[in-house]
Amino acid sequence: MSTAWVVIVVVGVASILFKAAGPVFLGRRDLPPRMVAVVSLIGPVMLTALVVTQTVGGDQEIVLDARLPGVAAAAIVVRRGAPVAVAMLVAAVVTGTIRLVT
Amino acid sequence: MPSEVAEARVRDGFRAALPLLPGPVLFGLSFGVFASTAGLNAVAAIVMSATTFAGSAQFAATTVIHDGGTAATAILAAGLLNARYIGMSISVASIFPGSRPRRLVESQLIVDESWALSGRSGRFQWPILFGAGLLFYVVWVSSTAVGALVGSTLANPESLGLDAAFAALFLALAAPYIRGRRAVTASLLAAAITLVLLPVAPPGVPFIAAAAACLLGLRR
Numbered sequence: 611m612s613t614a615w616v617v618i619v620v621v622g623v624a625s626i627l628f629k630a631a632g633p634v635f636l637g638r639r640d641l642p643p644r645m646v647a648v649v650s651l652i653g654p655v656m657l658t659a660l661v662v663t664q665t666v667g668g669d670q671e672i673v674l675d676a677r678l679p680g681v682a683a684a685a686i687v688v689r690r691g692a693p694v695a696v697a698m699l700v701a702a703v704v705t706g707t708i709r710l711v712t
Numbered sequence: 713m714p715s716e717v718a719e720a721r722v723r724d725g726f727r728a729a730l731p732l733l734p735g736p737v738l739f740g741l742s743f744g745v746f747a748s749t750a751g752l753n754a755v756a757a758i759v760m761s762a763t764t765f766a767g768s769a770q771f772a773a774t775t776v777i778h779d780g781g782t783a784a785t786a787i788l789a790a791g792l793l794n795a796r797y798i799g800m801s802i803s804v805a806s807i808f809p810g811s812r813p814r815r816l817v818e819s820q821l822i823v824d825e826s827w828a829l830s831g832r833s834g835r836f837q838w839p840i841l842f843g844a845g846l847l848f849y850v851v852w853v854s855s856t857a858v859g860a861l862v863g864s865t866l867a868n869p870e871s872l873g874l875d876a877a878f879a880a881l882f883l884a885l886a887a888p889y890i891r892g893r894r895a896v897t898a899s900l901l902a903a904a905i906t907l908v909l910l911p912v913a914p915p916g917v918p919f920i921a922a923a924a925a926c927l928l929g930l931r932r
Contacts, residue, residue, distance in 0.1 A: 614752055616783040617773050621790040622763030628797040629822045632805030633815040647929035649799045651898045653768075656793050657886035658899040659922035660772055662906040664879035667779065671911050680876030684883055694884040695738055701880035706873030 676712070680705030720833075725843020728829045732844075733851060735825070739767045739881070740852045744859020746771065746878055749869050750778035754860035761856035765823055765849060768885065769793040771878070772919065781916030789916055792923045800827045807838040821845025823852075894928060901925040 665681045666672050684701040692700075740761065747757035752774065764770050769790040776786035801822055807830075808815045821841060826848055830841035863869065890899050902922040909918035 613783045613786075614756055614777050617777060617786045617790075618756055618760045618763070620783075620787045621769065621773050621794075622760065624787070624791055625764040625766055625769065625794050625797070626816075626820060628794050629801050630816050630819045631798045632801035632803065633808035633819040634812055636802055636805055644930055646799065648926050649796050649929075651895065651926040651929045652792065652796050652923070654886055654889040654895045654899045655902040655922060655925045656772065656789075656919075657768060657882050657889070658902045659906045659919045660768070660775065661879050661882045661886065662903050662922075663775060663779075663910070663919055664875065664882065666907070667910055669779075670913075670915065672907065676873070677876040677879060680873055681879045681883060684876070684880035688880075688884050688887050692884075694735065694881060697880045697884040698738070698742070698877040702873035702877040704873065705876035706871065709871055709873065 676705045676708035679708060720837045720839045722839045722843040725829070725840040726847055728840055729826070729844035729847045732825055736848050736851045737855045740855030741859035742878060742881055743767060743770055744856040745863035745866070745869065745874065747774055748860050748863030749874070750774045754857065754864060757860040758853060758857050761853045764790070765820060765852060766794050766797065768882070776916035776919070779915035781914060785914070785916035785920065788920050792920065797822060804830065804836045804841065807836045807841070809838060818842060821849060823848055898925045898928045901928065
């Protein structure tokens with residue numbers, strides 16, 4: 611089995627178990643408040659790491675290329691309250707244009 | 713009983729989900745295209761969406777695969793992102809009716825948006841979670857399929873700036889969460905950890921190490 615399929619199967623099974631944790635296995639119980647505080651940071655923290663990886667990540671190196679201005683432009687419109695689709699379009703247009711002319 | 717009159721119906725879940733549909737459609741299309749650029753075929757992308765049904769974890773795992781990381785790294789990255797579902801699942805544990813197998817199937821409809829909608833009235837309501845979750849599920853899997861098929865026809869997605877668009881997608885998704893000093897500090901720390909480790913650590917590892925920033929939540 612290829613790496614991709616191993617990942618797909620294991621991640622799929624894990625997700626199914628995570629989502630079933632409450633209704634199937636635990637019933638009524640609450641997480642301790644300090645755990646809740648840690649879990650609530652997973653979203654912003656991991657998404658930020660994903661943004662950094664997708665923006666300047668290379669083959670075990672930091673690559674500064676046309677992606678950076680594209681994502682920076684998207685950050686500006688997100689800051690001004692633009693919806694997700696607009697942010698994506700702005701990034702694609704800026705990065706695509708820079709690649710076209712350089 | 714008068715209180716039963718106000719009880720939500722599955723229909724209300726559908727209706728509540730409608731205004732949010734552009735999100736999963738765009739996200740699903742993006743995942744399908746991204747998966748095909750990462751070398752996953754359409755079947756693999758669709759199976760992943762149908763079983764995992766959690767966009768950011770799917771993107772994270774696929775990013776690691778795309779960058780040549782190990783299966784264990786990809787699994788850990790997705791697992792960390794999906795750990796929040798344990799908390800959400802526990803919070804709605806008591807609202808699921810029926811037998812254990814039925815609860816197992818229906819609990820798969822727990823996703824960020826359906827969970828948030830179902831708790832809007834101040835207490836979690838199963839019909840809203842079920843109705844909204846079902847609609848999001850169908851839309852998620854079908855838009856993944858469309859994205860994967862479109863993606864496989866794109867000769868050179870990078871020239872279209874799609875890689876930057878994916879980064880922008882996550883930026884836009886992260887923005888609402890990065891409110892308050894603790895979330896800002898944790899996000900900056902995560903960015904710093906990722907940047908420092910990118911040139912030295914194997915693919916996917918910087919991303920997982922960044923999760924350590926969540927431990928800031930232990931501080932009072």
